[in-house]
Amino acid sequence: MNDQAVKKPLPHAGVLKIQPYTQGASEVPGIQDPIKLSSNESSFGPSPQALEAYAAAAGMLHRYPDGAQTALRNAIAETYALQASNIVCGNGSDELIQLVTRAFVSAGDEVLMSENCFLMCRIHALAQDATVVVAPEQDDLVDVDALLARVTDKTRLLTLANPNNPTGTYIDGDAIRRLHAALPNHVILLLDGAYAEYVTADDYDAGADYVLNSDNVVMTRTFSKIYGLSSLRIGWAYMPDAILDAVQRIRTPFNANGPAMDTATAAVADTVYIEKIRDNNAYWLQEIRQRLTALGLYVIPSVTNFYLIRFPDKCGTTALRAAKYLEGAGIIPRPVGGEDDAELRITVGSDDENAAVLSAFEGLMKQQVSKTG
Numbered sequence: 001m002n003d004q005a006v007k008k009p010l011p012h013a014g015v016l017k018i019q020p021y022t023q024g025a026s027e028v029p030g031i032q033d034p035i036k037l038s039s040n041e042s043s044f045g046p047s048p049q050a051l052e053a054y055a056a057a058a059g060m061l062h063r064y065p066d067g068a069q070t071a072l073r074n075a076i077a078e079t080y081a082l083q084a085s086n087i088v089c090g091n092g093s094d095e096l097i098q099l100v101t102r103a104f105v106s107a108g109d110e111v112l113m114s115e116n117c118f119l120m121c122r123i124h125a126l127a128q129d130a131t132v133v134v135a136p137e138q139d140d141l142v143d144v145d146a147l148l149a150r151v152t153d154k155t156r157l158l159t160l161a162n163p164n165n166p167t168g169t170y171i172d173g174d175a176i177r178r179l180h181a182a183l184p185n186h187v188i189l190l191l192d193g194a195y196a197e198y199v200t201a202d203d204y205d206a207g208a209d210y211v212l213n214s215d216n217v218v219m220t221r222t223f224s225k226i227y228g229l230s231s232l233r234i235g236w237a238y239m240p241d242a243i244l245d246a247v248q249r250i251r252t253p254f255n256a257n258g259p260a261m262d263t264a265t266a267a268v269a270d271t272v273y274i275e276k277i278r279d280n281n282a283y284w285l286q287e288i289r290q291r292l293t294a295l296g297l298y299v300i301p302s303v304t305n306f307y308l309i310r311f312p313d314k315c316g317t318t319a320l321r322a323a324k325y326l327e328g329a330g331i332i333p334r335p336v337g338g339e340d341d342a343e344l345r346i347t348v349g350s351d352d353e354n355a356a357v358l359s360a361f362e363g364l365m366k367q368q369v370s371k372t373g
């Protein structure tokens with residue numbers, strides 16, 4: 001056999017370091033229509049106006065969409081008071097993070113991120129053969145100093161989910177200002193605001209004002225969460241001219257599809273619908289935390305549509321046992337962390353879904369008390 005015969009196509013080295021992304025579970029064997037709280041989706045679905053726009057889009061399926069994304073960019077600009085010419089839409093915010101990474105990160109560069117962050121940022125960096133540099137967190141919060149201490153001449157991109165996932169915590173506007181001020185200008189600060197619409201805290205800053213006032217800040221946002229359009233795959237990013245120019249060079253012309261853009265255009269205009277969901281979510285975040293804390297569990301204070309539960313030794317159960325119990329009650333949570341230090345991330349759902357979660361935890365903890373008592 002000659003050499004040629006044994007050679008096979010090989011991906012580049014970084015690709016082989018990637019652990020493929022696993023999505024949140026959606027089925028429980030033996031249970032019909034379980035309550036899926038594993039992927040931080042909105043149980044309320046999209047605005048009725050968005051659904052109408054989606055139905056209307058069926059009439060245009062034979063046409064290519066508007067590659068310039070004009071209607072959706074204008075609608076986003078109107079709702080968020082931004083400059084439409086600096087907005088670009090994509091197949092989920094995930095694609096926009098990928099485009100920025102592909103355009104600015106080369107083999108051997110460093111991409112900096114916090115210990116907890118959106119897993120895809122890591123995957124996109126490794127796909128470039130870049131080195132992923134991880135900064136530890138303090139008390140479940142992104143640590144600005146730990147990030148800054150890891151910036152080098154090779155750092156090209158710092159991706160920061162704010163609020164963060166899976167902790168659900170955020171760092172305030174002062175912390176973002178401090179991070180940006182100390183970051184060298186050659187490093188892009190990518191502020192991933194997938195959960196920004198849920199935040200009610202006054203001191204939160206999603207970072208839009210930095211985009212046009214500096215050269216190196218990108219903000220990414222999504223229609224997958226509060227807008228209830230996960231399945232359509234539509235997100236957007238706000239970026240300065242020079243970064244936008246690079247992204248436009250590599251963006252495929254029709255990366256955002258027509259029905260997704262039409263639906264999102266209607267969704268983003270229905271601000272009343274979004275406010276109602278935000279208020280309801282804020283109420284349940286408080287209620288759930290209070291009730292689970294009373295049961296002896298630790299719930300990280302979240303500003304998003306999910307919460308991470310920790311199971312202290314003395315609580316008598318573990319995340320994995322709780323996950324099994326919840327699944328038995330027809331509820332799908334998302335275990336995160338390893339076998340030994342697992343935690344449960346659960347999406348805030350509809351009123352009935354949240355009540356079902358609380359009642360399941362009450363049942364589980366009662367069982368624990370009768371076992372140990």
Ligand SMILES: Cc1ncc(COP(=O)(O)O)c(C=O)c1O
Nearest residue numbers: 092093094118161194222224235
């Ligand atoms: C922190 C964070 N960023 C980005 C995304 C990607 O969202 P999408 O690609 O659906 O817009 C998610 C999805 O779960 C997320 O949790």
